[in-house]
Amino acid sequence: MTHLRSRITLIAFVIPIFLLLALSQLASSTVYVHWSDPQLPAASSLGVTNIVFTWKEGISPAAVAARKQGYSVYVETPLLQAKAAADEGVKAGWTGVILDIAELESVESEQRVAELRSSYPKLQFVLLTRGGKPPDMRGSIIVKRNSVLEVSSPTAQPWIDTNLALIKVEQRSRRAQVPLYTFSWEDQGQVRTLSPDDYSLAVAEAGAFHADLILQLDENLQQALNNHDAKAWALWNQVQSMLKFSGSKADALEPAANVAVVVDHLDASDEVLNLLSRHNIPFQVFLAADLNKEKFQGFDVLVMFAKPDKELGEQIKDLATRGKTVVVVDAHGSYPWQNSQPVRENEHTTSYAVGNGKILELSERVTDPEIFAQDVRRLIGKRNSLLSLWNGLTTIAVPYKDHSGTLRLVEFVNYALEPVRMQVQVKGSFQSVRYESPERPCCESLAAVKHDGFTEFVIPELRIAGRIHLEP
């Protein structure tokens, strides 16, 4: 823990210069297109301004052409080669260097990035995570070559592959910049035949999560676009409407959350985080070093995966005393709240009433993240629920708040890729509820019903992406 804290302190020393800059970008989402073909269409035709090339020794002709065709050119490179790329970038007038850094929260990496930024002030240096996955609504059948693997169960809710958990982790890991991620379309060794909806869903996710994405374009599609293939352009024109929708944001907003997840180390592949995302539980990820009562004032539930030491234990007790519900996972040992009367909830869980709140000790790791996510939703309770959806089993919704803490925006992504009519309830009383989507330009006023501190409305049709604007 001490080591971790010292690393965090160092990171905290490096990042503040960029933090203010980043805060003004919180609502932005940029899609970069990764290009590998030697030729490329004009930026105005492709409808994107940011194009990314993989750095290879020397300047690629395509990168030179891209600059002339109106693109902002970025090169993607490992940190070790960043200096060479930056030298070339300055000469060639590139916009920036995208740094492919595998390890999260590496202090050494952060320091080197800071040095690069200082040495090349005209170039942007952006950190990339490759931990993304192709967004998808999965079934249970896996098709491989000429064979079929089928997995079934008692009736299962649609399994959604979403990048929201990754974004949540990145928002904590790299607070100095908007998260930038990418993924390969290759799925378990199989290359998918990509449809416009596949690309659109990827763009919609990044837009809804207010993150930046490097979109990997299939090489055949790149060639077909260069060859003026009508089908390829028809496909890309569909994607462009999503690019326009996802890129059109104005207000600086922050993700709203009432569940804090506190971990010892950041792991974007964690299934619990994935399932919390999947169940539309608004959460924010913290490291144990972040824990203090001021920071956690706005949260109703804290889930502690971090092992509490004495100091953390006192802080947890203090938070519970102030009315929070705290779940301590895999809890073993003596803690300051244990002098309260324990209540055995079941074979795994003991609860303690502490002040106005309570602490639940789960004596083991989370064995079923699906059930755990449902448990957390129940712990939040209906009174504190920021967001509830009906007919939203294939939808991820992300609420955003302004600086006063008022919900102002909810972004929706529907992974079923087919129109759904969805009932939504948000916490707060709103005079105006307006809806927009790529198919329904801004904005359509929706009839809203206010009751008991909540506002309910129906989204008439959500196909892939949609956005609700809320006015108090």
Place this chain on the structure above:
Amino acid sequence: MRFDRRWAAGLSVLILCLGAKSQNSENQRLVYKKKYIMGTVFEIAAYGESSERVSSAIDVAFQEIVRMDDLMSNYKPESALSQLNRSAHFHAERVPADLYRVIERGVQLSRLSDGKFDITVAPLVNLWKAALAGDSTPSPEQQRQAQACVGYDKIELTPPDQIALQSSCLQLDLGALGKGYAVDRAAEKLHTLGIENAFLNAGGSTIVAIGSPPGQAGWLVRLRDPSHKIDPYVMLENASVSTSEQTTRSLLGHDSPGHIIDPSSGRPVESQFSVSVIAANGSMSDGFSTTLLLLGPQQGKALVNRTRDVSAIWLSPNAQVETATNGPQILFGGRL
């Protein structure tokens, strides 16, 4: 806190068709599609010589499932079932033929199980649905009132298509039959369109196999095993498998009721068993899996033994196994 993914694999009935190789299989193209319907993902994988033709046939099959949803959904107020539940009290209403057929099967199953399975369980399901979503547990009085509204013997069926509900609060729930019936209809569509080898999956709980993979005797279907020790499987050909299991209990000790309600007690059934049923078609296996979960192994075996072409297995997390075989063989140790 990294999660061990074994739990996910453990939820499974598994079908594996490895390397379908035979003299006939070389010109067989496999097409796979999925669609979100009835609150879950329906999937169809089908073989045929022309990918385009197979793909079109799958689209037709999906449309049939959508049509079934429009008839049988109790979430859609305009569905034929919702209309029936609203307006058929004390007088006969004419209903679409498919709805009549599935309700008729539901009544048959209710009779077969002496009401342990009851197609009119909707008032109890609705009562407990709120508790499942986080509301407080229904009071005994609420349970009693809802239970009084349940009774399949108050359904009056007049062939070919008329139904009357002889109680003011009687309501039908097709949750245990609808998906199975819809997959059967979709399979019929595929068959009509010349598809001879396909399987259809309704959200994991019901799988219908048409024919077998080219060059193979059947689809190897691995059955759900909550203990991860028994590893049962079946070879499925022109048959169906369904799995039912009560909702898993809370980790944090909330009073979390399950979604399968026992009409005789008025409460969610308490069972740790996972039940898989193999039968001739989806509506049969779907309805039977819920019924056999409610009945438990002892009474359930008796029902299976007097029903043709049905096999069943009950498996518990502590590896208790009970089987009843009056149809396809259930095999063990099928680790692949």
